[in-house]
Amino acid sequence: MRDFVLKRVVALVLPFVTMLGLYVIFHGHLSPGGSFSGGIITGLSMIAFSLVFGLDRSQEKISERMMTLIESFGALWYGAMGLVGILRGTSFLMNKGAGIPLGEPGKLYSGGLILLITLGVGLKVASTMVTLFVSLMEEEEE
Amino acid sequence: MNAHIADLLNVVVLSSLVAIAIAVSYVKDLLYAAILLGAYSLVIALIWLLMNAPDLAITEAAAGIGMTTLMIAVISKIGRKGE
Amino acid sequence: MSNKIAIILLVCIGLVLLLAISELPLYGAPDNSAQNYVSERYIEGAVSDTGALNMVSAIVIDYRAYDTLIETTVLFTAVIAVFMVLKKAPDRKGEPK
Numbered sequence: 001m002r003d004f005v006l007k008r009v010v011a012l013v014l015p016f017v018t019m020l021g022l023y024v025i026f027h028g029h030l031s032p033g034g035s036f037s038g039g040i041i042t043g044l045s046m047i048a049f050s051l052v053f054g055l056d057r058s059q060e061k062i063s064e065r066m067m068t069l070i071e072s073f074g075a076l077w078y079g080a081m082g083l084v085g086i087l088r089g090t091s092f093l094m095n096k097g098a099g100i101p102l103g104e105p106g107k108l109y110s111g112g113l114i115l116l117i118t119l120g121v122g123l124k125v126a127s128t129m130v131t132l133f134v135s136l137m138e139e140e141e142e
Numbered sequence: 143m144n145a146h147i148a149d150l151l152n153v154v155v156l157s158s159l160v161a162i163a164i165a166v167s168y169v170k171d172l173l174y175a176a177i178l179l180g181a182y183s184l185v186i187a188l189i190w191l192l193m194n195a196p197d198l199a200i201t202e203a204a205a206g207i208g209m210t211t212l213m214i215a216v217i218s219k220i221g222r223k224g225e
Numbered sequence: 226m227s228n229k230i231a232i233i234l235l236v237c238i239g240l241v242l243l244l245a246i247s248e249l250p251l252y253g254a255p256d257n258s259a260q261n262y263v264s265e266r267y268i269e270g271a272v273s274d275t276g277a278l279n280m281v282s283a284i285v286i287d288y289r290a291y292d293t294l295i296e297t298t299v300l301f302t303a304v305i306a307v308f309m310v311l312k313k314a315p316d317r318k319g320e321p322k
Contacts, residue, residue: 024200029277032196034285040204047212075301078294093290095275102276111277114286121297128300129209132307136216139311193252197281 010052017045025122029111035118039125046126047133055137064134067127074124081117152192159185176214180207 021042024033050058085094095113096102103110162185166178183206190199250257267284275283285293 029275029279029282029286031279032281033200034197034279034282037197037201037204040201040209044204044208044212071301071304075297078297082290082294093294095287095290105272105276105278111275111283111287114275114277114282117286117290117293118282121293124297125300128304131304133212133216135307135311136213140216140219197279 006052010048014045014049017048018042021045021122021126025118026108026115028118028122029114030106030108035121036125038118039122040129042122043126043129043133046130050130050134050137055134055141058134062130064131067131067134070127071124071131074120074127077120077124078117081113081120084113148192155185155188155192159189172218173215176211176218179214180211183207183210 021038021040021044024031024038024041025035026038028034028038046058046062049061082093084100085092085098088094088098090097093113095111100112102112109115159182162178162182166175166182169175169178183202186206187199187202190196190202250259267280267288271280271283272278275287277283277287
């Protein structure tokens with residue numbers, strides 16, 4: 001897995017794969033896709049980096065502790081977004097009824113809570129995949 | 143799209159699905175079996191696309207092809223070490 | 226011998242599954258049971274209710290947001306299970322291993 005051609009090709013392609021994943025996450029309310037698929041694509045790009053360049057170099061980019069933190073706070077973020085509805089006096093996870101500005105349909109900011117929740121869950125899914133993969137790989141290398 | 147062409151495409155896609163599913167059971171190496179399962183997911187993603195469900199197609203392509211193949215490959219290596 | 230039994234069982238299961246498929250409604254038929262007032266309500270009201278053009282996102286994260294909350298928890302539980310099985314406990318100083 002330390003081939004020169006592989007390294008160069010992966011270094012060329014990976015930024016675009018990461019951008020595709022982030023695009024799918026950010027446009028989850030406008031185009032097909034969403035938090036889960038975009039998060040998995042983003043996570044796959046990080047996994048490909050650690051497969052080709054080694055686990056140590058990927059740990060330098062984003063440490064395992066950071067990944068665990070992102071993952072835990074992604075789950076909490078969803079619940080916190082749901083509490084907005086309760087604070088505004090309506091029910092849990094309320095979007096339009098809680099008075100959140102919906103924006104103009106078709107623009108990047110539209111859908112109120114949907115964009116924020118998609119962002120949190122997408123990052124959470126990406127870090128979940130990376131964490132699962134890294135812990136399995138570490139088990140294998142020992 | 144012409145109805146006949148759509149029917150023909152459906153037949154080709156579904157029969158290749160069956161062929162891949164049978165081929166998985168004939169492969170000895172676990173890594174090849176995992177890669178064949180990835181091909182199976184690719185065909186299923188095509189089917190979702192033919193049924194006008196691009197949302198599912200993207201998820202199937204990402205999770206089925208990428209994640210499942212990787213996880214099966216890594217886990218099969220762990221099991222081999224224990225033998 | 227066991228090969229033959231397996232093949233017979235597989236054929237039986239396949240026949241049952243084919244029978245079940247023949248009972249399914251046709252793809253895209255106008256009188257499907259899926260096309261009732263619920264889907265009509267979603268199709269008509271998704272954009273004005275949520276402001277999202279992608280109706281799947283609108284349903285998953287707005288109308289059925291509670292489902293998705295539990296779904297993310299399932300992923301979280303999977304990671305916790307993998308950590309429980311694979312991770313070594315850190316030392317007292319906080320250093321891993």
